[in-house]
Amino acid sequence: MKKRNWIPGIVGAGCAASLLFSMRAPAEVSDADFKALQDAVKKLSGKVQAMQQTNGLQEKLHEEDVQKINELQDKLSQTQKAAATAEQKTAAVAGQAQTQPVLGPPIDEATVNHNFMMLGDAEFQWTRVQGEHPSFLLADFAPIFLYRGGDNVLFEAGFDTTLANNAPNSPGVGTSFDLSFAQLDYVMNDYMTLAVGQLLLPLCTYTQRGAGWLNKIPDDPLAVDSLLPGTGAGAQLLGAIPIGSGGEFFNYAVYGVNGPSSADGTANAGALDLGGNVGVRSDGVTANLHANLSGGARAGIFLPFAPHYDFEAGVSGQSGEWDNQGTHLWSAGVLDVALHLGSSFEAKGEYILTRFGSDDAGLVKQWGYFGQVGYKLAGLNLNAPLINNVELVGRYDDVHDGLGTHTRRFTMGYVYYITSTFLFEGDYEIFRSNDSTVPHNQLTFQLSYGF
Amino acid sequence: MKIGTHITFGTLFVIIAVSLAPTLPLTPRVSAAPSAGATPAQTRTNSVASQTNAPPKVVEPSPQKVKNRRPLTGAELYSINCNRCHSERYPTERTAAQWKTIMLHMQVRANLPVSQARLILKYLQDNSGR
Numbered sequence: 001m002k003k004r005n006w007i008p009g010i011v012g013a014g015c016a017a018s019l020l021f022s023m024r025a026p027a028e029v030s031d032a033d034f035k036a037l038q039d040a041v042k043k044l045s046g047k048v049q050a051m052q053q054t055n056g057l058q059e060k061l062h063e064e065d066v067q068k069i070n071e072l073q074d075k076l077s078q079t080q081k082a083a084a085t086a087e088q089k090t091a092a093v094a095g096q097a098q099t100q101p102v103l104g105p106p107i108d109e110a111t112v113n114h115n116f117m118m119l120g121d122a123e124f125q126w127t128r129v130q131g132e133h134p135s136f137l138l139a140d141f142a143p144i145f146l147y148r149g150g151d152n153v154l155f156e157a158g159f160d161t162t163l164a165n166n167a168p169n170s171p172g173v174g175t176s177f178d179l180s181f182a183q184l185d186y187v188m189n190d191y192m193t194l195a196v197g198q199l200l201l202p203l204c205t206y207t208q209r210g211a212g213w214l215n216k217i218p219d220d221p222l223a224v225d226s227l228l229p230g231t232g233a234g235a236q237l238l239g240a241i242p243i244g245s246g247g248e249f250f251n252y253a254v255y256g257v258n259g260p261s262s263a264d265g266t267a268n269a270g271a272l273d274l275g276g277n278v279g280v281r282s283d284g285v286t287a288n289l290h291a292n293l294s295g296g297a298r299a300g301i302f303l304p305f306a307p308h309y310d311f312e313a314g315v316s317g318q319s320g321e322w323d324n325q326g327t328h329l330w331s332a333g334v335l336d337v338a339l340h341l342g343s344s345f346e347a348k349g350e351y352i353l354t355r356f357g358s359d360d361a362g363l364v365k366q367w368g369y370f371g372q373v374g375y376k377l378a379g380l381n382l383n384a385p386l387i388n389n390v391e392l393v394g395r396y397d398d399v400h401d402g403l404g405t406h407t408r409r410f411t412m413g414y415v416y417y418i419t420s421t422f423l424f425e426g427d428y429e430i431f432r433s434n435d436s437t438v439p440h441n442q443l444t445f446q447l448s449y450g451f
Numbered sequence: 452m453k454i455g456t457h458i459t460f461g462t463l464f465v466i467i468a469v470s471l472a473p474t475l476p477l478t479p480r481v482s483a484a485p486s487a488g489a490t491p492a493q494t495r496t497n498s499v500a501s502q503t504n505a506p507p508k509v510v511e512p513s514p515q516k517v518k519n520r521r522p523l524t525g526a527e528l529y530s531i532n533c534n535r536c537h538s539e540r541y542p543t544e545r546t547a548a549q550w551k552t553i554m555l556h557m558q559v560r561a562n563l564p565v566s567q568a569r570l571i572l573k574y575l576q577d578n579s580g581r
Contacts, residue, residue, distance in 0.1 A: 117552050148552040156556055185555070190565040193558075200560075208560060209536045240564040247523050247531045251562040300562075307530040340535065420538035450537065 115148040121213040123448045130441040157182035192239040202253040202298040204334045204350045213450030222397040223352045223368025229274035232257030247304040259294025259320035260330045267323035269358035294320025308343040328357030344379025368399030391415040407433035421450040525574030542578035550575040
């Protein structure tokens with residue numbers, strides 16, 4: 001018990017000592033320290049005020065940004081609405097375009113330039129004839145000018161411009177500019193058209209449909225070239241009459257032209273000039289070389305079975321005097337046929353028979369024919385681009401001139417369609433003739449373009 | 452020979468007289484072809500092919516008989532008649548007015564019926580380039 005009475009005394013002494021110690025501590029901070037502390041407090045309070053001001057500005061900027069964002073969001077929503085509306089309108093217009101046919105532009109009849117056109121073709125050849133030097137042949141430019149006057153009148157004229165060397169041992173070249181045809185067409189009604197001028201004669205069909213880029217073989221058939229006149233000055237009535245609902249029709253042509261003439265005024269067989277009578281003599285006299293004209297006609301029928309499947313046949317003829325005295329007749333008869341079986345196969349041919357009287361050889365009987373076939377390799381469905389553009393062609397020619405010469409010709413070739421109107425053709429021709437001046441074989445390449 | 456010439460021109464005179472007679476029945480004028488016969492897709496294909504200068508693709512039609520069915524459209528008549536001598540030209544190659552001049556030329560050259568030429572022209576103009 002006596003030891004325990006010491007503990008409260010010790011505790012009390014400690015408390016008294018701690019109080020004394022604590023009362024002496026403030027007395028140890030100097031004035032300088034206090035001022036420094038006071039300055040630091042002032043600086044800190046200034047910084048706090050500056051930060052508060054900065055924070056206020058930032059809050060204002062933030063509020064402005066929020067306003068701008070809200071405005072942009074409003075504009076975005078308006079733009080989206082406008083875009084959606086435009087899309088709906090576009091879809092509606094597209095829908096209307098799909099349901100309504102697209103109409104072409106109105107025909108401007110007042111624009112005269114649209115009534116005038118130039119069509120035609122151009123050819124360029126390279127040929128190697130057996131026994132002769134190979135050469136680039138003359139270039140041929142054959143424009144056709146069309147002028148339409150209203151709905152029923154058309155003037156059309158075709159020209160042939162060629163360039164060739166002059167005769168051997170003569171310098172320079174010669175340019176020829178020939179009028180192939182020039183005719184005025186007047187559609188009188190649905191069944192009859194009047195054509196006057198230098199006409200492409202409807203003797204056979206080859207002459208009328210034989211433009212350079214249409215020929216699948218560069219050279220014309222021998223019989224057509226040598227036995228028939230291609231053109232004649234005169235007048236023609238032609239027309240066609242539908243005879244069924246499937247595209248069938250009958251067509252006809254009746255014409256009168258000046259007809260053939262004599263090259264030297266005599267009635268000798270060798271003087272026959274098929275295209276030489278145009279109504280104006282070389283001495284300037286306006287008159288025919290003989291008294292009477294020639295008359296001719298063609299009747300044809302066209303029977304399509306389906307698109308690209310058709311058959312056509314025609315018979316044509318012409319007769320009239322040819323010598324200056326008018327004592328001899330020249331007459332011709334032609335049978336023409338054409339067949340298409342699909343878009344790949346074509347066959348056509350013509351048989352030509354002519355007769356004319358003469359002083360020296362009596363009645364001269366001429367005849368000839370040709371048959372031609374073509375097959376487009378696209379019909380094989382090989383899906384090969386180069387092969388699909390190739391058409392193989394072949395032709396057989398036979399012609400008797402009635403004066404003892406008989407010539408045959410085999411032609412094999414191809415047509416490469418660079419485009420539908422730009423053709424690269426090549427063929428090899430084998431001649432057989434009792435005329436020694438006729439070449440034996442000939443290789444020809446031709447570029448032709450139709451426009 | 453004079454007799455033959457007289458017969459020829461006598462025939463010409465008679466034919467002209469008959470053709471100008473007002474009693475000659477005419478086929479009805481086609482004011483508007485019912486259908487061009489070519490779908491817009493076909494027209495677009497042709498247009499693109501023309502621009503690429505490629506030869507026309509040979510489209511083999513079904514060889515169904517033409518007889519005993521609806522009247523032929525201008526597109527069908529175009530395919531039947533023009534392809535006989537040359538590849539079919541794209542309607543977009545010419546303007547409507549140009550096609551009018553060309554069709555008058557081809558109507559005479561190929562001696563086509565006027566009624567058929569009119570339908571072909573309608574098809575070409577409806578699908579013309581400009």
